[in-house]
Amino acid sequence: MMGADMDVNTLILGAGAAGMMCAAHAGPSTLVIDHAKAPGEKIRISGGGRCNFTNLHTDPARFLGQNPHFHKSALSRYTQWDFLDLVDRHKIAWHEKTLGQLFCDDKATQIIEMLRAELLQTGAELWLKTTLTDLAHDGDQYEATLERDGTRHVLRARNLVLATGGKSIPKMGATGLAYDIARKFGHTVTETRPALVPLTFSDKRFADISGVSTPVAACANGTTFEEAMLFTHRGLSGPAVLQVSSYWHEGDSISVNLLPNHDLQSSLRSARTIQGKRNVTTALAEVLPERLVSHLATQLPLQGNVGDLSDKRIDEITDGLRQWTLTPTGSEGYRTAEVTLGGISTDRIDSKTMMSRKVPGLFMIGEAVDVTGWLGGYNFQWAWSSGVAAGRAI
């Protein structure tokens, strides 16, 4: 069936975090479309259902991308405090969990409702279960053919915003649409790979301690994160490992310090005289999970009594635990990755407006762009800041 032709000022592809935020600032005559049944599905499942919506310590250094300066402008013009203000205006209760990470007290869906209310208030319209089947640009206007409920609509728009996100979690509707359109209009896309993702070992070497978690300092290619690490059936996860996954490439090793807060060397040395008859593994189980110690005992010289340890053995044990070098075989991939590293190259995007420097009226925002934040609310803050930058420019 053929619907009536329509003219709008702005067509936004993708009703996720960035697209909805952009619509809330782009003003009336804005249409946001999404192929999903509901807007903001990733917001809904984020932060264990409570959405870690920003981070108090948002700082450009906590983002990765080929141009380390690109994201500075948008992040400084719509900050974590601005978003917090919006959350407060909507009377959504929140709390800081750890490391500046802010979560809803109640439900992530409150953030979706807030964005939906904001965008409808500006007069923008939201079409769900809608797909783009054709797109052209005549140098002045975009002509998009849309399918909605079996009806075909031809829509002309002065501005087109690409906000369809990255490739992570294809089961939730992630597609490479933004990349394809960006390429079609002469933009390049940097290499993309899964990030904030568990790392795996083909030999499933940690299956016996799956579920064990311990604080570590994990390091990949010179960047270290001090957070918890979780052993899984397939390998390693937990915040420390998700964070380093963004800095890890296939074939690289990671280094794990299992004793980030313990001076085990001194305590073993003094235990030699006070508790010499203690088993080394029993002494270690005071600072590390018992199941982990049993697992490590198969690889490190942890047999015998504390009293029998020479200084050299103590150094060997502590060095082994501080510099545990592991070479993951891979990652769990886009199936579970929280974000996609890489994306539409920023080299032809204006950092203040997020508009293409090549094609007038073409905007690119959110995860689709080559800007990726650390774990902890940084990626949503990028979605809000880049969405507002484009919305204000429109």
Ligand code: FDA
């Ligand atoms: P987003 O993915 O949100 O939106 C894109 C939209 O485009 C979707 O609605 C999709 O349906 C639509 N779309 C895609 N292809 C389309 C097509 N071909 N046609 C039409 N529509 C299309 N970040 C954070 O800061 N704090 C957190 O707590 C979490 N937690 C978290 C948990 C999990 C499980 C995941 C997977 C991710 C997170 N993240 C996160 C990351 C965060 O969700 C992500 O960075 C943002 O949602 C990115 O916002 P965008 O709007 O760019 O894309």
